[in-house]
Amino acid sequence: xxxxxxxxxxxxxxxxxxxxxxxxxxxxxxxxxxxxxxxxxxxxxxxxxxxxxxxxxxxxxxxxxxxxxxxxxxxxxxxxxxxxxxxxxxxxxxxxxxxxxxxxxxxxxxxxxxxxxxxxxxxxxxxxxxxxxxxxxxxxxxxxxxxxxxxxxxxxxxxxxxxxxxxxxxxxxxxxxxxxxxxxxxxxxxxxxxxxxxxxxxxxxxxxxxxxxxxxxxxxxxxxxxxxxxxxxxxxxxxxxxxxxxxxxxxxxxxxxxxxxxxxxxxxxxxxxxxxxxxxxxxxxxxxxxxxx
Numbered sequence: 001x002x003x004x005x006x007x008x009x010x011x012x013x014x015x016x017x018x019x020x021x022x023x024x025x026x027x028x029x030x031x032x033x034x035x036x037x038x039x040x041x042x043x044x045x046x047x048x049x050x051x052x053x054x055x056x057x058x059x060x061x062x063x064x065x066x067x068x069x070x071x072x073x074x075x076x077x078x079x080x081x082x083x084x085x086x087x088x089x090x091x092x093x094x095x096x097x098x099x100x101x102x103x104x105x106x107x108x109x110x111x112x113x114x115x116x117x118x119x120x121x122x123x124x125x126x127x128x129x130x131x132x133x134x135x136x137x138x139x140x141x142x143x144x145x146x147x148x149x150x151x152x153x154x155x156x157x158x159x160x161x162x163x164x165x166x167x168x169x170x171x172x173x174x175x176x177x178x179x180x181x182x183x184x185x186x187x188x189x190x191x192x193x194x195x196x197x198x199x200x201x202x203x204x205x206x207x208x209x210x211x212x213x214x215x216x217x218x219x220x221x222x223x224x225x226x227x228x229x230x231x232x233x234x235x236x237x238x239x240x241x242x243x244x245x246x247x248x249x250x251x252x253x254x255x256x257x258x259x260x261x262x263x264x265x266x267x268x269x270x271x272x273x274x275x276x277x278x279x280x281x282x283x284x285x286x287x288x289x290x291x292x293x
Contacts, residue, residue, distance in 0.1 A: 050268050053261035065259035066266070073239045074247035074263065080155065081230075081243065082223040085162040089219050093170025094212070098204065100171075101178030102186065115171050118164055126164045127232025130157060153235030158243065161229035166219045173215030177208050214281045221274040225267055 055062050065071060099105070100112055118126065134151040135141050144151060151157045185207065189199040205212075227245040234241040242250065244263055251260035 054265040065262035070239045078243045085223045089167045096171045097174035123228030127229035157233035161233045166222045169219040170215035173211045177211040
């Protein structure tokens with residue numbers, strides 16, 4: 001009898017907790033409506049406006065704006081910068097995450113803090129840092145000029161600025177994942193005679209491949225869409241050092257709205273593609289995590 005009473009009381013307590021933490025039907029509908037309205041106002045409406053303005057004069061004008069030489073140069077430079085910055089960040093992210101998650105060493109906390117530095121520093125400030133380092137009035141500036149090395153107002157400066165603002169993305173995706181996995185698999189591989197390099201390629205890397213792809217995806221999206229840091233170091237040389245975001249600004253300031261929104265639509269398509277791939281990777285990663293458990 002006492003057991004039955006305790007069971008009833010426990011069920012009543014669970015019901016009270018569920019009632020206290022569950023919204024009413026009206027409350028749920030109100031929250032959903034607010035979320036949908038927020039997304040429509042701040043995400044879907046601007047996105048629709050970009051494509052509407054880009055196609056205002058028809059598909060022919062849209063394609064002509066994208067085929068314009070300066071637009072092609074901006075697209076080409078954006079792809080080149082991303083093609084350089086993303087693989088370098090991939091290598092850094094893997095090395096940093098492996099070191100932080102798998103080993104103990106002096107300065108580990110400092111390294112973790114420095115990885116987060118671009119998140120707390122304005123991109124414009126990071127661009128100014130490179131101006132101070134490599135500009136004509138810096139200690140390195142005269143030496144670079146004498147040897148014909150161009151950093152600022154050239155592709156190397158844009159790559160450096162992009163590297164700075166994007167290097168946390170891969171590392172920040174991998175560090176918690178590697179820490180959660182621990183070192184058991186690596187220790188087992190080493191005890192069976194595998195070398196450090198074999199352990200990394202056949203154990204560590206396969207275990208984090210989905211997180212790695214997720215970080216690379218975010219890194220690439222930020223590299224192609226970066227504006228602040230690149231704007232400071234590029235010099236805005238049309239057809240030479242303007243990336244896609246900078247080219248959009250130039251066209252908009254010239255009141256060439258169709259061309260500006262045409263190039264902007266490419267960045268919007270990149271954002272949409274990133275969201276789709278992000279969702280697919282999350283589903284794949286969650287599925288693999290669930291299977292592992």
